[in-house]
Amino acid sequence: MTDIVKAGYAGLTGLSNSGKSALINGLTQRKISPSCSHEGTTRVPVTSIYSDRGVQICFLDTPPLDRFYDPSLLRTMDVICHAVNSRKISEQLQDPLFRRLRRDLPDVPIVIATTFVDHLPHRLRGALINQVTMLDDFPEIVPVCPPAGDGLTRLRDVMSDFMPRSRQLFPDNCTSLHSERFLVCEQVRISLFNVLPPDIASNTAVQIEEFSIRDEKRYVRANLHVARHSSKGVVIGRKGTMLQHIAEIASIGASKILQRPLYLDLWVKVRESWTSNPEDLREFGYVC
Ligand SMILES: Nc1nc2c(ncn2[C@@H]2O[C@H](COP(=O)(O)OP(=O)(O)OP(=O)(O)O)[C@@H](O)[C@H]2O)c(=O)[nH]1
Numbered sequence: 001m002t003d004i005v006k007a008g009y010a011g012l013t014g015l016s017n018s019g020k021s022a023l024i025n026g027l028t029q030r031k032i033s034p035s036c037s038h039e040g041t042t043r044v045p046v047t048s049i050y051s052d053r054g055v056q057i058c059f060l061d062t063p064p065l066d067r068f069y070d071p072s073l074l075r076t077m078d079v080i081c082h083a084v085n086s087r088k089i090s091e092q093l094q095d096p097l098f099r100r101l102r103r104d105l106p107d108v109p110i111v112i113a114t115t116f117v118d119h120l121p122h123r124l125r126g127a128l129i130n131q132v133t134m135l136d137d138f139p140e141i142v143p144v145c146p147p148a149g150d151g152l153t154r155l156r157d158v159m160s161d162f163m164p165r166s167r168q169l170f171p172d173n174c175t176s177l178h179s180e181r182f183l184v185c186e187q188v189r190i191s192l193f194n195v196l197p198p199d200i201a202s203n204t205a206v207q208i209e210e211f212s213i214r215d216e217k218r219y220v221r222a223n224l225h226v227a228r229h230s231s232k233g234v235v236i237g238r239k240g241t242m243l244q245h246i247a248e249i250a251s252i253g254a255s256k257i258l259q260r261p262l263y264l265d266l267w268v269k270v271r272e273s274w275t276s277n278p279e280d281l282r283e284f285g286y287v288c
Pocket residue numbers: 014015016017018019020021022023034035036037038039040041042062063064115116117118119144145146147
């Protein structure tokens with residue numbers, strides 16, 4: 001891309017399970033952030049850059065407001081897209097944390113994405129925008145269903161309108177602000193959510209121990225820390241088949257990101273109750 005005319009940053013916020021990660025993956029057409037029906041899947045902010053047709057947007061997926069509230073993270077955004085479950089409009093828009101966020105960020109425009117529109121009967125979908133408008137004043141309201149791709153082009157266009165005129169912010173091949181090491185970690189987490197029961201996936205931390213080159217392949221050795229002894233056997237599976245399956249899925253995603261072959265060496269460890277231990281959370285780099 002040569003002639004960027006609009007470029008900037010867009011934050012995705014919302015309460016647990018409102019569809020933020022499904023949104024960043026859909027908006028940037030890249031599976032970069034784990035998305036799952038279990039609450040609190042996103043443990044760290046994740047960036048994914050969209051570049052096309054004179055627009056460059058660095059999207060920021062965030063942990064749910066009800067688990068990690070940090071407006072400072074969002075102060076530099078050009079726009080925020082707040083995801084609200086279409087079946088919980090009043091409850092989520094009137095949530096004290098969302099009200100607080102609006103007060104803390106008076107200068108950042110907030111557009112509303114009403115997610116899960118597919119869960120509403122067709123005859124009620126038209127009333128969604130009215131329902132939001134009656135509760136508060138937002139510059140734009142866009143009904144979406146990220147897993148099906150519905151409404152995403154419109155939402156991206158709406159967010160592009162808030163991007164300042166700017167020169168190109170990121171090189172053409174830059175897809176995220178994170179290190180490759182971090183992105184591989186998140187690919188392993190995505191694969192955990194693909195194959196394990198959600199509660200076990202959610203309580204498994206991924207920590208990379210070695211990130212090197214061996215025989216011209218990226219070699220990654222990572223520990224999967226489960227929070228309970230009883231989960232270890234589930235993650236390994238019969239004769240190691242589950243662990244192998246996790247490694248295969250993660251390798252496909254990770255080698256696309258790294259654009260080179262990858263050998264993923266996974267080990268399962270028990271770190272009893274790490275999810276409630278602040279020191280463990282810090283060690284793994286998780287904010288919640
Ligand atoms: N049917 C349907 N499912 C959706 C929609 N949006 C998200 N989902 C699903 O809902 C679940 C939760 O979505 P996530 O994207 O993980 O939600 P989140 O807000 O990032 O969740 P946390 O990170 O835990 O706060 C996932 O299984 C998604 O595939 C939607 O519009 N329709």
